Amino acid sequence: MLNNLFKKTKYITVSQQSLRKADEETKPSIPNGMWIKCDGCGKVLYKNDLEDSNQVCKQCGHHFRMDARERxxxxIDRNTFEEFDKKITSTNPLNFKGYEEKIKKMQNATELNEAVVTGKGTIFGEEVVICVMDSHFMMGSMGSVVGEKIARAVEMAIELKRPIVIFTTSGGARMQEGMFSLMQMAKVSAALGKLSEAGLLYITVLTDPTTGGVTASFAMLGDIILSEPGALIGFAGKRVIEQTIGEKLPEGFQRAEFLLEHGFIDSIVHRNDLKGTLKKILMIHDKNR
Structure with missing residues (x-):
């Protein structure tokens, strides 16, 4: 009887694999991709909430990058957008190794043929031609097709006698097309010159980032130049400029707020106010024609 009181209890051994399995079964099941960290404030945001706020953080106002279709x-008013030149795609004029494969990869990833979408539609009933560049397609780099599509859109605006709005975002000229890419700066600028002669309005909306040859040409030729808050806008990168001039650049250099202070742009507009702001500008222009 007493022997039974001091008898060792037999313990059941549990494998580490069984413990891990039990732990996984008790964890809440959260699908991947539902949360995103804000680059502005570091808060973790619910992705559906971010989409409802037009990709703007409600905590700090940071503007996330949007793709062309989202924008x-x-x-543009629902069911009014008609796309131009949807099937134009890039060739490989310099026989740059791997370029064609990279284009196909980007087309599959973004479901776009190129780094800009062009077309016509209405903004609160005001008729416009619109071009929207997309940084998700080779960082919005400007190749022959990008320049051609924008130039054709400008020509269509002249034909339809409509104002044009261009949303810019770009890493600059597309290196795989060399001089052909740089020629697009002159081509689009020449087309915009004809638009100006026709007395039509050109509005640019600079988004993050707008750099290189796009900044050096049509991005800064708008009759009215708007920008989203915090957008990076410039030609060469900050580090390159500092190394060239041998000086430290001021804080916030090449951000929209710095450019507004120094007269390079006309206004910074919050994304949620942008459609209404464009409507007001278009209405004023239409009344004064």
């Missing part, structure tokens, strides 16, 4: 859906 058109937000800016």
């Amino acid at each position: 058109i859906k937000y800016i």
